[in-house]
Amino acid sequence: xxxxxxxxxxxxxxLEKIGAPSVEALFSDVPSAYRFPxxxxxxxxxxxxxxxxxxGLALKNKSTGCFAxxxxxxxYNHFVPSAIPALTSRGEFLTAYTPYQPEVSQGTLQAIFEYxxxxxxxTGMEVVNASHYDGATAMAEAALMAINVSNGxxxxxxxxxxIHPQYRQVLxxxxxxxxxxxxxxxxxxxxxxxxxxxxxxxxxCLIVQNPTFFGDLLPVEGLAERVHAAGALLVVxxxxxxxxxxxxxxxxxxxxxxxxEGQPLGAGLxxxxxxxxxxxxxxxxxxxxxxxxxxETVDTEGRRGFVLTLTTREQHIRREKAxxxxxxxxxxxxxxxxxxxxxxxxxxxxxxAELCYHKAHYAAAEISQLAGYRVLNPGNxxxxxxxxxxxxxxxxxxxxxxxxxxxxxxxxxxxxQARNQMxxxxxxxxxxxxxxxxxxxxKTLAEVKP
Numbered sequence: 120x121x122x123x124x125x126x127x128x129x130x131x132x133x134l135e136k137i138g139a140p141s142v143e144a145l146f147s148d149v150p151s152a153y154r155f156p157x158x159x160x161x162x163x164x165x166x167x168x169x170x171x172x173x174x175g176l177a178l179k180n181k182s183t184g185c186f187a188x189x190x191x192x193x194x195y196n197h198f199v200p201s202a203i204p205a206l207t208s209r210g211e212f213l214t215a216y217t218p219y220q221p222e223v224s225q226g227t228l229q230a231i232f233e234y235x236x237x238x239x240x241x242t243g244m245e246v247v248n249a250s251h252y253d254g255a256t257a258m259a260e261a262a263l264m265a266i267n268v269s270n271g272x273x274x275x276x277x278x279x280x281x282i283h284p285q286y287r288q289v290l291x292x293x294x295x296x297x298x299x300x301x302x303x304x305x306x307x308x309x310x311x312x313x314x315x316x317x318x319x320x321x322x323x324c325l326i327v328q329n330p331t332f333f334g335d336l337l338p339v340e341g342l343a344e345r346v347h348a349a350g351a352l353l354v355v356x357x358x359x360x361x362x363x364x365x366x367x368x369x370x371x372x373x374x375x376x377x378x379x380e381g382q383p384l385g386a387g388l389x390x391x392x393x394x395x396x397x398x399x400x401x402x403x404x405x406x407x408x409x410x411x412x413x414x415e416t417v418d419t420e421g422r423r424g425f426v427l428t429l430t431t432r433e434q435h436i437r438r439e440k441a442x443x444x445x446x447x448x449x450x451x452x453x454x455x456x457x458x459x460x461x462x463x464x465x466x467x468x469x470x471x472a473e474l475c476y477h478k479a480h481y482a483a484a485e486i487s488q489l490a491g492y493r494v495l496n497p498g499n500x501x502x503x504x505x506x507x508x509x510x511x512x513x514x515x516x517x518x519x520x521x522x523x524x525x526x527x528x529x530x531x532x533x534x535x536q537a538r539n540q541m542x543x544x545x546x547x548x549x550x551x552x553x554x555x556x557x558x559x560x561x562k563t564l565a566e567v568k569p
Contacts, residue, residue: 183388183525187553189482191503191544192332192528193254193283194391195359195383197471198548200462203385207455215450221427227450228425231413234457241363241460241468242377243370244399248410249448251396254380255286258326258356259293260398260409261376265324265352266297267407273323273351277314280304281331282356284533290326299323307534311337318349324376328356329369333530333542334479334503335496336366343373352376359383360397361546362501364465364472376400385459386452395452405429410448471547475502478554479545485558486543491565495540503544505530505537509565512541522560524553 125133130142139145146154164172188196207213215227222228235247251257262276276299278287291301303314303325314325325346329337346353353376355369360379369377381395382388400408406429414428463471479502487494491509506527508515516526527544530537545554 182390186520186523186525187549187556188525189527189543189545189549189557190525191359191546192542193285193358193380194388194394195361195544195546196388196548197361197383197546199385199387200459202462203455203458206458207451212451212454222424225425228413228427230454230457231448231450232415232425233461234453235413237457237460238381238397239399241360241368242357242379242397242399243368244374244377245370245402246405246408246412247397247399248408248412250381250450250453251378251398251410252449253382253392253394253396254356254358254378255283255289255396256293257378257380257396257398258282258286258354259290260396261354261378262290262294262299262301262324262326263297264376264400264404264407264409265354266299268352268404269323269350273321274299275319275322276301277303277317277322277325277351279311279314279325279327279331280307280309281333281335282326282328283332283358286328286356307536311342315342315345318346318351320350322349322351324352324354326354326356328358329366330359330362330501330503333496333505334500336499336501339367339369339372343375347373354378357397359475359502361468361472361475364468364470365476366472366501370399375404381449381452381456384456385462386455393449393452395449395456397456474547475545478502478547478549478551479504479543481551482543482545482549482554482557485554486561489558489562489565492561502546503542506541506543508539508541508561511539515541515561515564518564519557519560522556524557524560526557 134141183196190196211226215224231249235249238247239245251260265276266273276290276294278290278301280303282304287304294301303309303317306313311327318325327337329339331337343353353374355374355377357363357369357377357379360381361383363379377397377399379397381397384395386395398408398410405412408429411427412429413425416424416426418424460468479500483494483497483500483504486492486506487497493507495505495507497504512527512529512531516529519526527541530540530542
């Protein structure tokens with residue numbers, strides 16, 4: 120239906136009908152100090168003129184395509200094949216919403232089912248739900264689920280300090296209503312062994328990130344057994360998720376719940392969102408899993424079909440039995456991830472992961488040879504590593520930006536003890552020429568006296 124704005128005559132007729140002298144008079148009961156001031160808009164212009172103005176404003180913004188990008192820290196600049204946005208921008212995908220009569224929406228359900236199937240294989244787990252808002256909320260939901268698995272008898276959530284700091288902030292936002300205690304990350308230097316020593320009968324789960332926020336690869340051999348011996352669950356945050364194209368999936372080393380940020384799987388950076396929370400678990404815990412689960416079945420005539428097998432949210436079942444108030448999955452981004460995984464295949468995902476790994480190790484080797492710089496985790500990392508710099512990272516990044524380089528993440532923002540330390544990230548998008556430019560720029564900056 121077309122939008123037809125009211126004319127001046129329409130407004131005058133309506134005001135006369137209700138006996139009001141003006142539109143402003145309708146708000147006379149609102150004190151003037153709290154009224155929104157009249158907008159001082161310029162005169163109307165043509166469509167061509169407004170598009171020209173908007174284009175000029177857009178040029179003031181800079182995206183990663185304008186720079187050699189070495190910034191990661193949870194959001195990653197990966198190549199998105201042109202087929203992905205071409206398909207996801209189709210009307211039937213782009214405008215689809217949560218299926219309130221799900222069995223009618225067979226295409227939507229099949230898309231989610233395919234996403235679940237591929238994400239389960241990627242993580243090495245048995246069950247994947249229809250997705251969460253992002254990796255941080257998925258991790259928080261994992262902690263809640265671990266408490267629910269213990270039937271509320273365990274209240275401690277043991278968290279590694281090497282987990283993304285923003286993920287840990289979201290976790291603390293989620294848990295206060297459950298009388299849960301988040302511990303483990305008070306000491307930024309706490310090791311995995313330190314955390315394992317704190318496992319006790321009140322621990323619902325241990326949450327670790329592998330690779331860690333600093334890029335390190337954890338020693339996972341025997342980790343799950345030690346956690347299970349204390350009666351707790353092992354939750355693994357698999358960020359960056361592209362690492363699963365190369366590393367052993369968490370399901371293979373005994374994780375009970377795996378969460379990840381699915382943004383690298385074809386979604387692009389999107390200026391911070393929307394993103395995709397991947398959530399995977401074991402069959403034995405499926406009824407404690409938040410969100411929704413799409414399953415495959417046959418109809419009365421034996422034809423293949425898809426249904427919402429589990430909908431453990433408050434909108435579908437009795438509130439006291441709900442495991443989550445999550446009401447919307449990131450359907451379009453989940454579809455994007457499914458398309459990306461199908462497009463790339465196992466070999467393609469491994470190739471991307473290998474490129475990230477080898478380029479990062481080449482960059483680390485080159486930077487480590489520079490006077491004044493030191494790689495703090497040489498060798499044992501995936502595609503991110505920490506560099507101790509001779510000057511404040513903010514100063515270095517400002518200088519790099521002038522050279523067309525988007526530098527790494529300033530760790531001092533979240534870890535005060537990490538003074539002058541930069542988290543550098545490499546993906547398949549970084550050419551050797553870009554890496555060499557970064558190394559040359561860092562060398563010059565070290566030689567210039569602050």
